[in-house]
Amino acid sequence: MDITRFVSTHRKLLLGGFLILVLIFLATFPLYARAYDIRVLIFVLIYVVLAVSWAMFSGTTGYMSLAPAAFFGLGMYAMALLQNELPFLLIIAMGGAVSFVFALLVGLVTLRLKGMYFAVFTFGLVVFMTEIIQYLETRLLGKHGQAIVPIDNETLFYIMVGVVVATVLVTYLIRRSRLGLAMLSIGGNEEAAEHMGVNTTMVKVLTFAISSIFMGVAGVVAAPVLIYVNSNIAFSLYYSFLPIFMATLGGVGTTYGPVMGAVILGYLDTRLRAELFNYFNLGFGVIMVLIILFLPKGITGLVPMLQDKLGGAMRRLRKGDREERHANT
Amino acid sequence: MRILEGQGVTKFFGGLAAVSNVDFAVDQGEILGLIGPNGAGKTTLFNLVSGALPLSSGEIRFKGRKLNGLKPHEICKMGVSRTFQETKVFTNMPVLQNVLVGAFFGSPKHVSAADAARQANQALEFVGLSAVSTVPVKDLTLVSQKRVEVARALATKPELLLLDELMAGLNATEVSEAMELVTRIRDKGITILMVEHVMKAIMGISARVMVLHHGEKIAEGTCSEISCNKTVINIYLGEEAHAGS
Numbered sequence: 290m291d292i293t294r295f296v297s298t299h300r301k302l303l304l305g306g307f308l309i310l311v312l313i314f315l316a317t318f319p320l321y322a323r324a325y326d327i328r329v330l331i332f333v334l335i336y337v338v339l340a341v342s343w344a345m346f347s348g349t350t351g352y353m354s355l356a357p358a359a360f361f362g363l364g365m366y367a368m369a370l371l372q373n374e375l376p377f378l379l380i381i382a383m384g385g386a387v388s389f390v391f392a393l394l395v396g397l398v399t400l401r402l403k404g405m406y407f408a409v410f411t412f413g414l415v416v417f418m419t420e421i422i423q424y425l426e427t428r429l430l431g432k433h434g435q436a437i438v439p440i441d442n443e444t445l446f447y448i449m450v451g452v453v454v455a456t457v458l459v460t461y462l463i464r465r466s467r468l469g470l471a472m473l474s475i476g477g478n479e480e481a482a483e484h485m486g487v488n489t490t491m492v493k494v495l496t497f498a499i500s501s502i503f504m505g506v507a508g509v510v511a512a513p514v515l516i517y518v519n520s521n522i523a524f525s526l527y528y529s530f531l532p533i534f535m536a537t538l539g540g541v542g543t544t545y546g547p548v549m550g551a552v553i554l555g556y557l558d559t560r561l562r563a564e565l566f567n568y569f570n571l572g573f574g575v576i577m578v579l580i581i582l583f584l585p586k587g588i589t590g591l592v593p594m595l596q597d598k599l600g601g602a603m604r605r606l607r608k609g610d611r612e613e614r615h616a617n618t
Numbered sequence: 619m620r621i622l623e624g625q626g627v628t629k630f631f632g633g634l635a636a637v638s639n640v641d642f643a644v645d646q647g648e649i650l651g652l653i654g655p656n657g658a659g660k661t662t663l664f665n666l667v668s669g670a671l672p673l674s675s676g677e678i679r680f681k682g683r684k685l686n687g688l689k690p691h692e693i694c695k696m697g698v699s700r701t702f703q704e705t706k707v708f709t710n711m712p713v714l715q716n717v718l719v720g721a722f723f724g725s726p727k728h729v730s731a732a733d734a735a736r737q738a739n740q741a742l743e744f745v746g747l748s749a750v751s752t753v754p755v756k757d758l759t760l761v762s763q764k765r766v767e768v769a770r771a772l773a774t775k776p777e778l779l780l781l782d783e784l785m786a787g788l789n790a791t792e793v794s795e796a797m798e799l800v801t802r803i804r805d806k807g808i809t810i811l812m813v814e815h816v817m818k819a820i821m822g823i824s825a826r827v828m829v830l831h832h833g834e835k836i837a838e839g840t841c842s843e844i845s846c847n848k849t850v851i852n853i854y855l856g857e858e859a860h861a862g863s
Contacts, residue, residue: 467722470718470722473710474711474719476710477707478707480670482719483691484700485699485720485724485771486694486695486720486774487691488691
């Protein structure tokens, strides 16, 4: 009878049921969907991975990374260069491993930079990658850009579902672990965290590298969807900014926030960008401004706000109800 | 027994000697007060002990082990904890989580989740904040935030606690409560080095006092010795001739 109480007492059950429904939907989707829709959903899932892994590091530590495109592009190039050498699943592992090692090296050099400087450096990293890969490609391979042999939709789709599940699960577990607490303490006050025994450098470098694994893996899967990559496509700054917008829209404070943001914006992006390019960018800008102005905590921030408002309204209603009854007796 | 010792401790900021050739020692189980006018180098000395700043020259030893070159998180794990002059709480967490950070990471050994929770709750109870453990720390008053910092430091199981102006900005009642808290911490067997401007507090609870001025140590002794010391009086009150005119 009381819906809010029912939700709060059976929260775990409802959440579990919801997740099972989502998984059933994903598992059966290729059975009835058109090929085009499957490709749209694959790219939405790729954005989910980028947004969730970005929020896992930047959302908690407060270190604004603009580097997702660097690791995402690295994954695409891993696929481009290894597609004839290794089986696809092994390339996925390679893409993750290469991104991890690269992020570890980058992190060791740059994570002593604070605030703006870190953001600027990671921005520069993406630009640098675009140039250096193009240079190496033309010098060593004598061409710019790589054709990728397509892989059938169903395989890509199910692999991507697996990647999303792994990303969300790992992010959720890290968030609940002591590593997650350490990251959060760095976001709260890094100096205090260091003085309370948190090895802040180690935590930052490690979690930056872990989040990059998923970005690299997403890149490997994205390559055969795009069929052709060159350094401008693979290391496009769009892939850095879009996940940040998505995570901000959803709310970076939780694991499900970036998922929601990525699903909404990712769907709009893949569907509408091709059809209404100019209007889409305009609308996108307006959406971002509105989020920042009215929803600084994203969609997830709406929940407590609505609970507050709705709760108040319900109480007033119930009170009115009771008064009415009193009046009748 | 000396728990903390400094020899020729010096810190330059560019050409300015913020702390200059200071020798000091803290005895196990005592409360040592550190006083001096603004800019005397008190907080800099704290930062040198806790590892926030590297020494320019000199040496600091904790229980005979050299602290030079160690990172703050390593020094914390050795048993030195601190609070900050401007509170540095984790504003993105509830009170209990703040203290849990200290409990989880402050000890050199691996602490289980159950032990950490127990330690954190004990520390909160000790400082009198059990009732607000689930409240976001940013919603607390300054006094309570300072207590959160103390609880967080205690959760790291320190042997030496550095308190940086715990009582700044507190009213008279709050000061006496804070004094009582510091004494109780000492009674737990934790050595305390405290920077304080509130003279009543320093004179009330510390056994010895050390005075810094322009980065140099100008006096050291028991409270009564210090309060009669000519140089100290001159620095704090101005010279007599000036005072009369």
